[in-house]
Amino acid sequence: MAISLAARLEQIWEEKPGLGSWLDTVDHKRIGKRYCYTAFVFFLVAGIEAMLMRAQLARPDETLIGPKAFNELFSMHGITMIFFFVTPMLFGFGNYFVPLMIGARDMAFPRLNAFGYWVFLFAGLFMYSSFLIGEAPNNGWFNYVPFSDKHFTPSLSPDFYTLGLLFLALSTTVGSINFIVTIFKLRAPGMSISRMPLFVWAILATSFAVIFALPSLTAANVMLELDRRFGFHFFDPSRGGDVVLWQHLFWIFGHPDVYIIFLPAVGIVSAIIPVFARRSIIGYVFLALATMATAIVGFGVWVHHMFAVGLPNLAMTFFSAASLLITIPSAVQIFAWLATLIAGKPVLRTPLLFILGFLFIFVMGGVTGVMFAAVPFDQQITDSYFVVAHFHYVLFGGAVFPIFAAIHYWVPKMYGRMMDEGLGKLAFWLMFIGFNLTFFPMHIAGLLGMPRRIYTYHAGLGWDLWNLLSTIGGFVLGLGILVVIVNFMKSVRTGAVAGPDPWGGETLEWATTSPPPPYNFLEIPTVRSAEPVWDQPELRDTGHAVHGRQPVLVGHETLGTSVMDADAESVIPMPHGSYVPVATACGLAGIFAGLLTGIVAVTAIAVGIAVTATLFWFRVREEEEPGPSVVVGVAP
Amino acid sequence: MVILIFTEATLFAILLTSYFFIRFQSGPVWPPDGIKKPELTVVAIMTPILLLSSGPMHWADVSIRKGRVRWLKLGLLLTFLMGATFLTLQGFEYHKTLEEFTPRTNVYGSLFFTITGFHGAHVGVGLLMNLWLQFNAWRGRFSAADHLPVEVVSLYWHFVDAVWVFILVVLYLSPHVWP
Amino acid sequence: MRSRSRHSWVGSAGALLFVLGASACGDTAPSTLHPEGPGAHRIAGLWWFMFWVSALVVAVVTALILIGVLPGRRRRATHDRATPRWAGRLVVLGGVVVPVVVLAVLWALTLSDMSALSLPRRSIALKVQVVGHQWWWEIRYPQQGIITANDIHIPVGLPVEVELTTDDVIHSFWVPQLTGKTDLISGRTNRMWIQADRAGVYRGQCAEYCGLQHANMIFYVVADPPDRFREWMTREGQGAATPTETGALRGQEVFLSSACVGCHTIRGTDARGKVGPDLTHIGSRISIGAGTFSNTPSNLAIWITDSQSVKPGNLMPPIPLSPADLEAVVAYLEGLK
């Protein structure tokens, strides 16, 4: 009988292989993987861009790469890493694991989810198409005016930036809305807000931060585009506009954004540490609150990126205090993790190694961040390589190391096979040593007066050695990444079979098969603990076994629950695969291409496509099969 | 939708904050370059029409909860007409204002037209959604049990109305209050 | 035990690296850790304080990580739920109490340094205007009517006010050995002050990305003893001397009849262009092309014939001159001391 239930669900939820399903899938696991793959490709591209820069900077007065190319490289490197790698990568993990961790069958709005992915992909392609016409963004990842005004940059470079990011913002926004609703409404019965996994908390905090931070960037980009295209004067001092307005708007977004990058990574750390320390996390409540506090206080520090602008001292002292204050939640988190490690019985597997690397590197980056909060020091060191060192320590250490930990930790769940331990450790050491060799010398170069974003420098300034070391380190680091790629390719084919719960995890993703079936769980898990898989033996193997004590949904549905206590409330029918998301995204891509090129016909046709697709979106909803079919607490 | 409204509200908040930022950066005279303070007569008519249109919308929402489809249709129609009147009046007002200054005149013009235009676009989208609701209401799609779209659009409409209050205060009234 | 030895090891290794970095490079590095002005001095002090605190924090965290994962300790059962009392204390102490204290001290230091640096102790001796251009610096002494480029002469030991504006995009004025940077913001005027405690040449560089040649937007602050400074001021205030030597004289003719005058001014001649730097005393400047290379006759010749080959993207077009003319022009310009 159990077989028949599984078979029935399989039949209802399965998406047939083939091009059609590739385009119309709404399965959060496929979309999540897709986010990860695409984002990782962007990572490699941006990494190669970085290595080209490092090659140019290895020696003084090098002429390998000219100034134009160099400026495009550092701009696209920053833009890609920040907007097209870290956030989408973490959203990819969120997409895959949030529904699993909360015991849902999919995200709340599966088609919106698919739409978000396509928009992300198209926005990335849009941004990179700029290289084809040789007008890639060349003004850094924060695109300051007036350099990006029509007058100083008549080419399309800044238009690629503004339109590309406006386009991408759609994806990030709908993704965040989807996470928030999913987390609020689809948690397994019994998973009250205080039993929510910390990774889910982190995604929630991040999503809220996106909702309130992104509009600022959007507004800035719209204003800039109006200035450039239609001769408006928001940033034009000769007509009353103000160039510092851009900086405020950018950083009101930009600083929260660095926590948008960092927080999901923090969630990964909180997910991995208790599993490998083999004990429950210490200070769950503190960690959850710290996540929220970071997200909130993060909105009050943006001026620390503008200490050299010549703002009034009083304002700067305020933002200095706020920047110091934001250390506290991070410090609480660090010590909670350390306490968990010390109180536990850690096993040093690759995922934990990467987490330890994260702890060390992130603290190094954190303390230099604190230094910038001291205004006079920041005025001395801002826009120098010291800042480049800081943000790679926090970005690479704070977000990318956890991402690599997550790869080693979750690949067994996603592909059903273990990653190779030996190669994992080798990769870790290469990356750890390579990382520090690349970025530690940058502190020194910065203190020695080397500004950032320079395509070359003269010999004899004392910068040569440190730059050479950085370049060498970069190659070691790249080698480490290469090992991870090789390990992944090899392991998903020939790795040891993982089984449902290879690490002895406590959260619900380990309660189902690896990889999980299309419907995630046969029975909807009913949770009575913050570490359900450790405490509730009946949850093991929920992917294929039926125990008969938990609700079973036999249709294409998931269970809706209440926001705080997660009491079962309703059965929500879930949409099937649909071409509408990809069609809508195509239409939008066309609109942005039309705006960029200024060809009215393109825009008009694209608007037509987008509108038609949207109408279909609403039409389909009416035709969903009716009739909830739930069997609660009864073995079928 | 609630969350979408949050972001949208933030967007408007950012735009209005930018307005104040520019204003305080600029010289003592505001609006600059000899532009007259905003004219209030047309706005005095537009505003009540838009704000009152929340009434029929709410009524439509309440009605369908009780299953009264006819009142729903009527409420939607009224809302639509009032919203459309608002937009038409805004068109007139633009027509007049554009003779004095345009978005390309100076930053004041850019701010004025961008913010009001952005709001106008939201009213427009609200009207489209309203049409869509009417279309479906005529097809008998909504009932007491199934009316989520009505609720959502109603929420959106109230939001657009509320934003107008802020725009009114900032763009039209504040230059009169702070000379 | 282990933690103590560990931390001193990490600490001294870090310090060693920094000290090495700071000193291995002789006097040529524009190092923030070789301060020669009151601003940079205070900031270097602040840095060393923060450096040692940070080294301690990193050392403690490293030690705790190692304690956590190294084998050989008494271990509890797996899947332990209880929070040991020491763990709670560690989180509160390390996560809240200690940071609050440290950060409060740091904030106090920040405030005191900020107020100390906002105004010089002595009254301003001289005012200099700096106007940013893509990609060079226009330097004006309004009280003395001097206009020059890329070299700023100041009297040693005296505070000098610098007024910063820009002609185009945003730049940033940074002389690491003297004080922190201040941006040149389009449409705004910023003021700051610098002071050099020792005579010498201090390298400065544009620190806000400003386009293609942001890397070659270098300048020098020359701090002279009072009498030398006065001498420089007098010389700089005068127009260009008419050359006496025939080669240079011919150079002047070539210069004045070529495209050069469209962009450059040489006070005392008919060259009144405003696009490029004032060349009245080009011969006495340290560098050519805002620090692109040093000011030698051969470099100048390269610059004139094809500046794009050394500073791609700069606004000066190649000036086609016959070798003889070129030699004459170089002689003329190098003679403008």
Ligand code: HEA
């Ligand atoms: C993941 C991203 C991330 C994170 C987490 C952080 C974290 C922090 N950052 Fe960073 N930052 C960036 C990404 C990030 N930053 C980027 C990308 C830039 C550059 C943008 C650009 O210009 O391109 C930047 C730039 C930047 C600046 C501007 C520098 C400049 O341009 O002049 C400042 C200034 O205050 C700053 C401060 C801080 C602070 C105070 C923290 C704090 O949150 C750190 C807190 C953590 C710790 C301190 C460690 C743990 C604590 C303990 C172990 C307790 C004990 C510690 C003490 C008592 C000190 N950052």
Ligand code: HEA
């Ligand atoms: C998450 C964010 C992130 C990440 C991961 C990185 C990763 C790296 N970054 Fe980047 N960086 C930024 C975010 C990031 N950066 C940002 C925001 C800026 C500011 C931009 C601006 O100023 O606007 C910046 C700027 C920046 C600069 C300053 C440029 C300048 O100011 O002129 C430099 C210089 O060295 C640099 C270097 C590197 C290097 C060497 C890596 C390496 O870690 C990359 C490692 C990856 C690879 C090497 C590729 C993958 C490996 C292979 C394909 C295998 C084979 C390859 C080899 C064996 C070589 N970065």
Ligand code: CUA
């Ligand atoms: Cu001027 Cu950078």
Ligand SMILES: [Cu+2]
């Ligand atoms: Cu910041």
